[in-house]
Amino acid sequence: MSATPQPPRPRRRTARVLAVAAGLATLGAMAAALPANAGQSGGDSGGQDAAGAAKKRTVDVQLLSFNDFHGNLQPPAGSSGQVTEKQPDGTEKKIDAGGAEYLATSLRTARKDKPYTVTAAAGDLIGASPLLSGLFHDEPTIEAMNKLNLDVTSVGNHEFDEGAKELARMQNGGCHPKDGCFEEGKRFKGADYPYLAANVTDEKTDKPILKPYWVWKHKGVKIGFIGVTLEGTPDIVSADGVKGLKFHDEIKTVNKYAKELDKQGVKSIVTLIHEGGSPASQSYNYDCDSPGAGDGISGPITDIAKGITPKVDALVTGHTHSAYVCTIPDPAGKPRMVTSASSYGKLYTDTTLTYDRKTKDIVRTSVKSANHVVSREQAKAKDMTSLIGRWNKLAEPVASKPVGFISADIPGRGAGAPEAPLGDLIADAQLAHGKSLDPETDLALMNPGGIRSDLVFKASGGEGDGVVTYGEGFTVQPFSNTVNLVDLTGAQLITGLKQQVSGPNEASPKILQVSDGLTYTLDMTKTGADRVVTDSIKLGGKAIDPAATYRVAMNSFLAGGGDGFAELGKGTKPLVGSDDLKAFNDYLTANSSADKPITPPKADRITIVK
16 A cells, blocks of 8 residues: 555564553543643743744744654664655655654754744654564654654554554553563653544544644744544554544544634644645655646645645645645645655654744744755764663564575565565465465465565664564564455455555555466556456466455455455455464565575566556
8 A cells, every 4th residue: 555554463572562452441541641741732842042032023933843653763674764865967866864863863953043943743653663663562662752852743543553542551651451561660651742633532422532732832932733643544444443433524623623722812723634645756855836846746635735724824744654845725725834754754844934923823925844854874862772772672582583584675665666576475475374274275465555664685683684584574564464364256356456446546556465376467547447457367377257266365454345445355254364474474484594595576466557
């Protein structure tokens, strides 16, 4: 699903991640989860004394923001840890970026000499995390965000990976209900910053499970922050993760609370929304407002931004893992800043909001914004290095275990193509696992959004070139789905493949990764379901028979109809297999050695016509 996030991985402490907390926290527990500074208004924040600035009618407020960190405390490996920079001559350059040590340095440097500064995020700070954070239910990432002095964030869909009760623990603190505390004598303190969830309500009380908004105050300046996640969260998170919750329309929710803030005298408002779009260029420094750029950005956020009340002065967005700084007209036709800072802490956005003390509003015509690279050439933040070292020591016995060998990089999330070599490898591993359960298993399908990284030949952990460790495998597949077998008719299989590019997936196709032997043509010159050429779908060189029955292996998320693949959720004769990461690791171990490593698959199972 390219940038679309995926379902939760219930975690077990032994061998990998820990058991998920089930059920829904009571509204009282959720409210109690908020820290002292997370009520309707925030305390003073900022750097130097602003006495001089207070005499002026306008004051520039620095808004630093980022999104989709996903527990990447250490620099992401391979192409997942790179950003694209457009050069003056029109060429593009790849830059290594990201990692909490560098993000902390970048933000702290940016704040210098800024008397008014606030730091915000747009969700998915946790969930789908590498082993260093995921093994410990993302407690290390919350601790890192506290050290970064994050002021406020919206929830994203991944904040619900382990359910509302676990989200309450992320806010409120306390040891895990099943796995306890991870460090002797230390109790997890929770987030110092408020999580905002304006459009997520308890289905019994119909009230927000967390505060809908928060007001930052400093030297007489007040800016309200409304936090929402995408309304479609239940479609991309497992049923257990969203049990007992309702997710509401983003526009109606933001407009409701913007009106409420306005009545309270808060005229300057920023929306933190975990929904995004796709820019016309992959370069982080692309000027999407330049002449000839057209709209510059497409996708769900465009219509949402056009529908959100003019009372909101700027939108910090996320979810698509894209980088953009664009203006989109509000309902009154006036330009409004909409930003996103890629993912994994590779970029941060620096936005200047000019606050008018007389009107108490933002001067929209003065708003400026830019994305900045979190370069790995700068100094590391020592406190983050210490934090990472501490948690690495706890994770090392599990993380460093070798599980296989590869001969070269195997691109996954960073492949930049509908079919990824790592996607094919994972599908092959699930087919092998399926055949171990039922020799009649015919094929396997893998959702692209479940592939969170690349497998790199020369990893940064120093374990040896070509060695794949448990920790690297975990980073690729952190969700702890099971590999399930179901029977599908040929007609259902064809419909499922067509759902990659139709229905909810028409605008942003989610191309399934397929096991060896399954081939077909994807004609992108056509529209909707017609893009999948029916006559081209073959298994072992033979056309799929609509009337025949096929035994299909896929993860539990797809088998439940996730990601818009409703037809795949109609399978019969289900059989639940092992954890998908175990299936992947077992395949690597059985099919590779130091002298016979796995070579990257050719990624030639899907023929693309453009």
